[in-house]
Amino acid sequence: MDSEKVNLLDFDRAAMTAWFEARGEKAFRAQQLLKWIHQQGVDDFDAMTNLSKTLRETLKAVAEVRGLKVVADQKSPDGTRKWLFELADHNRIESVYIPEPERATLCISSQVGCALNCSFCSTAQQGFNRNLTTGEIIGQLWMAGRLLAQSGVRPVSNVVFMGMGEPLLNFDNVIRAIELLQDDFAYALSKRRVTLSTAGVVPALERLAEVSDVSLALSLHAPEDALRDELVPLNRKYPIREVLRACKRYVGEGRRRVTIEYVMLDGVNDSDADARALAKLLRTVPSKVNLIPFNPFPRARYRRSGVSRIDRFRDILHNSGIVTITRKTRGDDIDAACGQLAGDFKDRTRRRERLAVQVIGGTT
Known part of the structure; x- marks a missing residue:
């Protein structure tokens, strides 16, 4: 593939329309191309038979549909599938497909690594390199669609x-990327079928409310600021109550709820007192709680809460009137479970280097 050519996976409908109009083409060409690329999974312009031959030749000269290179494709007996994708700059990211009886979910990445340094997350401990482009984000779904179609499994x-x-x-x-996910000429997913999970970047969350209506999940993990400062360092900038106010504004006064993600760490955030404090904190927040058994990774300093402890925590929340479920761990045998994605990339933060020094020095 020619890196000088424009990658059409980078374009939502507005950008695709503007791109065609700048070349003297009708706006409806954008809709045609979006359907070929995203609904049919086609990357060969010659196969796009409702485009004129002249337009197809023009597209071949200046544009391409640049997917991602599959480096590894791992499958778990429970049906979970994890892909390691290589980008043009040789950084690598991971995506996970999780089939269930009523749905099939694709968990996608938005950055190469993560800058937030949450202490319980394998991805965060790997450091950070850069943001993904729109084409690299949507390319994970585009590639998954083609690979799943070859396997004959649920899309x-x-x-x-x-x-x-x-x-x-x-x-x-x-x-x-979200615009493409919801576009009728691309993936046509409803707001309930697209979920954005955030640790609580409040200014961006407020911007999100102005431009999007996708489902929202908050990576909370603690009922009070001192503990969350340790688990989610972003909390030092945007404390819990400020984040929850932004979440309430996002979901509004209707029937929508924010999903509260809460990883269960043995002896850290899983006591009866923690459960009661969380129930009190969420009393006025339209929410449901998703308890996530901690998934271990190399050099992790935490352990997973026991089943009985998780059940007790869940029951306290239930008895306080808060809808609570325990997430079933999927794909942990291939390191595809929540918090285990790592990829392979150059860490610009030098976080991995510092952690290695700590381990050698015996300070962890």
Whole structure:
């Protein structure tokens, strides 16, 4: 593929329309091309038979549909599938396909690594390199669609921005990807079938409310600021109550709820007192709680809460009137479970280097 050519996966409908109009083509050509690329999974312009031969030749000269290179394709007995994709600059990211009886979810990445340094997350401990482009974000779904079609399994019905990175720190590219996910000429997913998970970047969350209506998940993990400062360092800038106010404004006064993600860490955030404090905190927040058993990774300093402890925590929340479920761990045998995605990239933050020094020095 020619890196000098424009990658059409980078374009939402507005950008595609402007691109065609700048070349003297009718706006409806954008709709035709979007359907070929995203609904049919076609990257060969010669196969796009409702485009004129002249236009197809023009497209071949200046544009391409640049997918991602599959480096590894791992499958778990539970049906979970994890892909390691290589980007043009040789950085690598991961995406996970999770089939269930009523849906099939693709967990996609928005950054190469993550800048937030949450202490319980393998991705964060790998450091950070850069934001993904729109084409690299949507390319994960485009590639998954082609690969799943070859396997004859359930196609993707839901997309969650819960892979590598903080989506709201890559705002513009993520929004363009969301536009494609919801576009009737692309993937036509409803707002309930697209979920963005954030650690709580408040200014960007407020911007999101102005341009999008996708489902929202908050990576909370603690009922009070001192503990969350340790688990989610972003909390030092945007404390819990400020983040929850922004979440309430986002979901509004209707029937919508924000999903509260809460990883269960043995002896850290899983006590009865923690459960009662969380229930009190969420009393006025339209929400449901998703308890996530901690998934271990190399050099992790935490352990997973026991099943009985998780059940007790869930029951306290239930008895306080808060809808609570425990997420079933999927794909942990291939390191595809929540918090385990790592990829392969150059860490611009030198976080991995510092962690290695700590381990050698015996300070962890």
